Amino acid sequence: xxxxxxxxxxxxxxxxxxxxxxxxxxxxxxxxxxxxxxxxxxxxxxxxxxxxxxxxxxxxxxxxxxxxxxxxxxxxxxxxxxxxxxxxxxxxxxxxxxxxxxxxxxxxxxxxxxxxxxxxxxxxxxxxxxxxxxxxxxxxxxxxxxxxxxxxxxxxxxxxxxxxxxxxxxxxxxxxxxxxxxxxxxxxxxxxxxxxxxxxxxxxxxxxxxxxxxxxxxxxxxxxxxxxxxxxxxxxxxxxxxxxxxxxxxxxxxxxxxxxxxxxxxxxxxxxxxxxxxxxxxxxxxxxxxxxxxxxxxxxxxxxxxxxxxxxxxxxxxxxxxxxxxxxxxxxxxxxxxxxxxxxxxxxxxxxxxxxxxxxxxxxxxxxxxxxxxxxxxxxxxxxxxxxxxxxxxxxxxxxxxxxxxxxxxxxxxxxxxxxxxxxxxxxxxxxxxxxxxxxxxxxxxxxxxxxxxxxxxxxxxxxxxxxxxxxxxxxxxxxxxxxxxxxxxxxxxxxxxxxxxxxxxxxxxxxxxxxxxxxxxxxxxxxxxxxxxxxxxxxxxxxxxxxxxxxxxxxxxxxxxxxxxxxxxxxxxxxxxxxxxxxxxxxxxxxxx
Numbered sequence: 001x002x003x004x005x006x007x008x009x010x011x012x013x014x015x016x017x018x019x020x021x022x023x024x025x026x027x028x029x030x031x032x033x034x035x036x037x038x039x040x041x042x043x044x045x046x047x048x049x050x051x052x053x054x055x056x057x058x059x060x061x062x063x064x065x066x067x068x069x070x071x072x073x074x075x076x077x078x079x080x081x082x083x084x085x086x087x088x089x090x091x092x093x094x095x096x097x098x099x100x101x102x103x104x105x106x107x108x109x110x111x112x113x114x115x116x117x118x119x120x121x122x123x124x125x126x127x128x129x130x131x132x133x134x135x136x137x138x139x140x141x142x143x144x145x146x147x148x149x150x151x152x153x154x155x156x157x158x159x160x161x162x163x164x165x166x167x168x169x170x171x172x173x174x175x176x177x178x179x180x181x182x183x184x185x186x187x188x189x190x191x192x193x194x195x196x197x198x199x200x201x202x203x204x205x206x207x208x209x210x211x212x213x214x215x216x217x218x219x220x221x222x223x224x225x226x227x228x229x230x231x232x233x234x235x236x237x238x239x240x241x242x243x244x245x246x247x248x249x250x251x252x253x254x255x256x257x258x259x260x261x262x263x264x265x266x267x268x269x270x271x272x273x274x275x276x277x278x279x280x281x282x283x284x285x286x287x288x289x290x291x292x293x294x295x296x297x298x299x300x301x302x303x304x305x306x307x308x309x310x311x312x313x314x315x316x317x318x319x320x321x322x323x324x325x326x327x328x329x330x331x332x333x334x335x336x337x338x339x340x341x342x343x344x345x346x347x348x349x350x351x352x353x354x355x356x357x358x359x360x361x362x363x364x365x366x367x368x369x370x371x372x373x374x375x376x377x378x379x380x381x382x383x384x385x386x387x388x389x390x391x392x393x394x395x396x397x398x399x400x401x402x403x404x405x406x407x408x409x410x411x412x413x414x415x416x417x418x419x420x421x422x423x424x425x426x427x428x429x430x431x432x433x434x435x436x437x438x439x440x441x442x443x444x445x446x447x448x449x450x451x452x453x454x455x456x457x458x459x460x461x462x463x464x465x466x467x468x469x470x471x472x473x474x475x476x477x478x479x480x481x482x483x484x485x486x487x488x489x490x491x492x493x494x495x496x497x498x499x500x501x502x503x504x505x506x507x508x509x510x511x512x513x514x515x516x517x518x519x520x521x522x523x524x525x526x527x528x529x530x531x532x533x534x535x536x537x538x539x540x541x542x543x544x545x546x547x548x549x550x551x552x553x554x555x556x557x558x559x560x561x562x563x564x565x566x567x568x569x570x571x572x573x574x575x576x577x578x579x580x581x582x583x584x585x586x587x588x589x590x591x592x593x594x
Contacts, residue, residue: 031263038203039255048115050262054200055114059107061198062121065191066104069128072188073097092138095131099124122204125192129212132185133219139181182220186239189216193247201248201255209248213241284335291332296531298325303538323365327389337382341474348478350378352503355422359410362388366396372410377422377500379479384498386475387483388424390468391494395428405429419501426494430487437487446473446483521545524569526552526561526590528578536573555580562593 031046032039041047073096077089103124106113113120192212199205301322340346358381359372395406406428412420435441446469469485476483481498523540525548527533533550540548549564551557552575565572572594574587 032259035206035252038201038206039252039259040203041259046266049266050259051115051118053262054258055117058117058121058198058200059114061195062107062117063104065195066100068191069100069188070097070104073100088138092131092135095134096128099127099131118199118202119204121195121199122202122208125196126208126211126215128192129189129216130219132189133216134222136181136185136220137222140177143177143181193243197247197251197254200258201251205251206248209244209251213244287332287335291329292529294325294328294332296529296535298322298329299535300531301325303535306538306542319365326364327393330385330389334382334386337386338471341478346478349380349382350501351381352376352506353379353381353384354505355410358384359388359408362392363408366392366406368392368395368406368408370408370410372408373412375412375420376503376505377412377420378503379422379498379500383475383479383481387472387479387481387496388426390472391424391426391496394468395426395492395494415499419499422498422500424494424496428492429490430492432490437485437492442485445469445485517544519545520547521570522547522549522568523571523573524549524551524561524565525573526550526557526578526587527573527575528552528580529575532575552578555583555585558585558590562590565594 031041031043033042041050073093077093080089103120106120107117196205196209301318305318305322337346354374354376356372356374358379359370362385363370392406392408407426409425409427411423411425413423415421430437473483475481476496479498481496484493484495486493521544523545525533525536525540527536527550529552533552537548537550547568549569551561551564555578558578572591574590576587578585578587
């Protein structure tokens with residue numbers, strides 16, 4: 001039953017597929033060699049990948065085949081030791097045992113030889129077929145002699161003087177013995193069929209299938225008893241040849257189907273990889289464009305706010321919009337980190353961080369109350385920024401009190417081993433329309449199983465789906481940071497604790513103000529963004545020097561920029577990617593020209 005199932009599994013794989021025109025498939029013709037080459041792929045690497053797909057199953061089946069052959073060829077002679085057969089009867093089993101045992105050791109103990117397993121399997125089945133033919137010769141001779149001397153000894157004595165009767169007796173015993181032994185060996189030969197079917201169609205298995213009937217029949221003809229009863233071999237050997245022909249055709253059909261499926265899967269994988277790579281490149285371009293667009297929008301708002309009084313209508317709203325844009329730009333800078341986190345490939349990158357400056361950048365423009373010590377610690381700024389950005393965003397999005405009611409307290413406590421226990425504590429007043437932050441609700445929110453109001457929010461839902469909490473939780477695990485989110489009455493409290501080492505200040509103290517810039521300082525600027533040009537010109541004119549020369553409206557400005565820079569400029573400010581309708585100019589190329 002086991003071998004029947006294995007044979008059906010490995011040989012009936014094509015199922016309902018139409019194989020009538022498989023050999024004329026242009027996809028196969030372009031990728032594979034001829035029939036006599038076993039339809040191998042032209043590409044050696046591709047062929048090895050194809051073989052590796054089926055190697056584990058073939059290896060296990062090969063080991064089972066070896067164990068069964070060794071068991072059969074060992075048990076059979078041991079079971080006949082009581083009959084006193086000649087040593088040739090027992091030695092005839094040695095080639096089969098040696099072949100199966102050698103193949104088992106070769107593929108089990110030497111993994112490097114598994115890449116040639118098709119050759120070893122083909123050679124083993126060929127040698128086994130030859131040993132089966134030899135067994136028919138030696139077994140039939142021994143069994144006929146045993147029958148005449150022991151089982152029919154008295155009958156043989158009675159007819160020993162009658163030559164005709166003796167010839168009839170020997171002929172009868174020879175026919176019956178040969179048929180019995182031959183059928184037994186042919187039945188054991190089914191194991192070879194199964195192993196070759198599992199191995200599949202290849203150049204080595206093709207020649208093994210062609211040569212096995214020949215070598216089996218040749219070994220049979222070594223026996224004089226077999227040669228005297230050739231007519232007995234017609235039907236068994238015809239069936240033997242027929243089975244091999246059917247097996248060969250089936251293996252060919254199966255191999256073509258497997259190879260076609262492999263090619264299609266490979267093409268699909270390559271197309272998918274190209275699509276993913278294209279999407280990644282498009283995402284990178286979109287991220288870059290989005291970052292630049294937000295920077296330009298923030299600069300234009302800042303430019304407008306510099307020109308008006310702080311008390312005019314919409315001032316605070318525009319200032320908040322600037323803060324949002326800056327937060328978006330920070331998220332764009334964290335794109336690589338988010339992608340690596342999603343792929344499980346992010347590695348912690350600790351660097352000296354001025355804690356007060358770091359927190360100040362995160363809360364800039366929010367109006368929230370902040371308490372933070374002035375120290376330098378080793379932190380992963382990207383992960384900490386992701387955690388705190390999402391926490392601050394949630395505090396404002398789900399709270400009801402004014403900004404001044406949101407409070408961030410940063411504290412440090414010595415651990416006794418030269419490090420500090422850093423704690424970020426963020427509190428705010430929760431909205432009564434939001435669900436209560438129970439332990440169960442928070443646990444599900446960390447894992448992303450609950451959305452707004454305790455239900456999973458669909459991707460297109462305008463309600464919060466808790467993605468910020470999930471991202472914060474994922475980031476904290478990479479930094480060994482403990483997060484807690486609790487609610488006490490109407491107050492929500494978010495805490496993040498991490499152990500950090502004290503670091504040296506990454507920058508030396510800033511020198512005292514050296515005074516105003518020289519009045520005759522000239523600065524040349526080139527940028528393809530109108531907003532960036534306006535922002536740079538505005539700040540440089542008001543803070544540095546009145547001599548600011550701005551270029552970049554078109555590609556024709558590149559040459560004048562170089563000439564003006566070489567003629568009068570002390571400082572040159574260049575955008576790296578100057579993208580115009582017809583051409584893209586790199587800032588580094590302009591620097592090389594300068």
